[in-house]
Amino acid sequence: MSPDAMITHFVGASALVLVAAHAAGWLARRLKQPYIVGQLSAGIALGPSLLGALAPDAHAALFPSEIGPALTGFAQFALVVFLFAVGYELDLKILGARARTSLTVALASFVVPMAAGCGGALLFRNQLHDLGMPRDPSPAMVVFAGVALSITAVPVLTAIVRENGLSRSVPGVVAVSAAGVLDAVCWTVLAAALMEGGGGGAALDWPWRAVLAVGFVTVMVLAARPVLRRLLWGTRMEPSLRLALLIGFALGSAWVTHSLGLHVIFGALLAGVVVPREEDGTLDPDLLRPLHDVSSLLLPFFFVVSGQSVALNNMDGTGWTVLLVVTVLAVATKIGSGTLAARLGGLDRHDARTVGVLLSARGLTELIALNAGLQAGLLSPPLYTVLVFMALATTLFTQPLLLLVRHLAERDRPAPPAFRTPPSPSGQDGTAPAAPAADVG
Numbered sequence: 001m002s003p004d005a006m007i008t009h010f011v012g013a014s015a016l017v018l019v020a021a022h023a024a025g026w027l028a029r030r031l032k033q034p035y036i037v038g039q040l041s042a043g044i045a046l047g048p049s050l051l052g053a054l055a056p057d058a059h060a061a062l063f064p065s066e067i068g069p070a071l072t073g074f075a076q077f078a079l080v081v082f083l084f085a086v087g088y089e090l091d092l093k094i095l096g097a098r099a100r101t102s103l104t105v106a107l108a109s110f111v112v113p114m115a116a117g118c119g120g121a122l123l124f125r126n127q128l129h130d131l132g133m134p135r136d137p138s139p140a141m142v143v144f145a146g147v148a149l150s151i152t153a154v155p156v157l158t159a160i161v162r163e164n165g166l167s168r169s170v171p172g173v174v175a176v177s178a179a180g181v182l183d184a185v186c187w188t189v190l191a192a193a194l195m196e197g198g199g200g201g202a203a204l205d206w207p208w209r210a211v212l213a214v215g216f217v218t219v220m221v222l223a224a225r226p227v228l229r230r231l232l233w234g235t236r237m238e239p240s241l242r243l244a245l246l247i248g249f250a251l252g253s254a255w256v257t258h259s260l261g262l263h264v265i266f267g268a269l270l271a272g273v274v275v276p277r278e279e280d281g282t283l284d285p286d287l288l289r290p291l292h293d294v295s296s297l298l299l300p301f302f303f304v305v306s307g308q309s310v311a312l313n314n315m316d317g318t319g320w321t322v323l324l325v326v327t328v329l330a331v332a333t334k335i336g337s338g339t340l341a342a343r344l345g346g347l348d349r350h351d352a353r354t355v356g357v358l359l360s361a362r363g364l365t366e367l368i369a370l371n372a373g374l375q376a377g378l379l380s381p382p383l384y385t386v387l388v389f390m391a392l393a394t395t396l397f398t399q400p401l402l403l404l405v406r407h408l409a410e411r412d413r414p415a416p417p418a419f420r421t422p423p424s425p426s427g428q429d430g431t432a433p434a435a436p437a438a439d440v441g
Contacts, residue, residue: 010067014074014301020046021300034156036363037395043303044388049312063308075305077251078298079368080268084250085291086155087272089283090180101345102174106181108341109359110150113333114189117146120329130318132380143193144378147369148387149330151186152179153395156363160398171354174342179359190369191266194376209261216256220274224249229276239286246275246287263372299364306367309374310385323386327393334360334394335401350409357405361398366391 021042028038052059121142129135166172250271257267339356373379
């Protein structure tokens with residue numbers, strides 16, 4: 001394919017990706033589902049599972065292999081910008097007065113799913129072998145299975161909390177703050193798993209990469225953060241120039257972590273975390289707003305690239321069985337552990353159930369982790385397909401389960417006493433006072 005033809009194909013494919021993904025996101029929101037569910041569904045539909053099966057010639061014409069690197073590049077850029085914004089917004093001070101409860105919920109909703117995922121990877125190794133996994137999985141593969149069940153999607157959870165009017169409620173604050181702590185733990189464990197698993201073919205052994213990674217984090221926190229603070233607060237830099245500088249900083253950080261055998265996601269998150277906030281501790285709207293605009297515009301490319309690796313037509317009976325078991329485990333462990341921990345933290349049973357249901361949403365964060373695991377060789381393509389549909393299913397279930405919890409709370413709420421007008425003792429209502437009842441004793 002000539003360069004001109006490749007550019008033409010890429011422009012046409014980009015038009016389809018943007019229109020289809022955002023239209024599907026709008027439809028999902030109309031159906032009371034998160035916007036991200038529609039975009040992920042569109043990405044899967046444009047892959048080999050639907051478009052490739054129904055119209056293989058059209059799929060090959062729209063997404064030839066020659067434009068794959070360009071689509072992947074756009075997807076990685078969108079991912080870096082999105083996670084840079086996530087890191088910038090991360091603020092564990094939200095724990096506040098509910099710190100102990102939130103930390104308890106975060107710990108429980110990490111440990112229980114992690115144990116279930118690791119145990120399932122060992123107990124069902126024969127079934128997973130039928131999905132292309134080795135019969136004796138490496139420690140990194142086992143740990144990754146646990147992380148896949150432990151992750152909670154903070155952006156999706158935040159959107160669900162906001163759309164359900166829970167932003168200022170006790171369960172909303174506990175769920176969001178616990179999810180922030182939980183994801184910080186999950187990203188750390190995932191980084192260790194990717195290092196031990198080979199990091200996608202990195203030249204250095206994992207101990208050296210771990211040492212270099214610790215050194216890089218130290219430099220970012222101790223050196224980069226003060227420099228950025230002086231640069232951002234000590235100069236009158238135009239917002240557009242500041243945005244370009246910080247996105248370049250995030251891309252450079254992502255390149256370093258990728259060179260260390262990690263994924264670009266870790267560098268992007270770290271860059272967002274070290275960027276200082278305003279002097280009063282608030283977020284800079286001139287930075288945050290365009291970051292959200294750019295990432296929301298380009299994230300459909302990530303969903304399409306992810307969807308190209310989903311092969312639903314290759315799922316057999318074993319695959320569907322594993323999908324059912326994994327989805328049940330993912331929902332039960334999250335809701336059960338989150339609810340129990342919230343109850344122990346002093347929440348009533350309805351608020352505790354709400355916390356557990358909210359923590360079950362996985363969405364985009366799960367998909368990012370799954371892509372990292374697939375690229376590092378910790379997942380086979382069939383198991384990747386299973387886990388992508390698990391992430392989609394758990395996110396879809398969140399809103400109906402929230403409605404169910406709300407219905408149960410309203411049903412159990414005691415009915416208010418019937419209103420009765422008290423009799424007037426002096427006949428002020430225009431009637432004579434009632435005569436005393438006769439004594440029949």
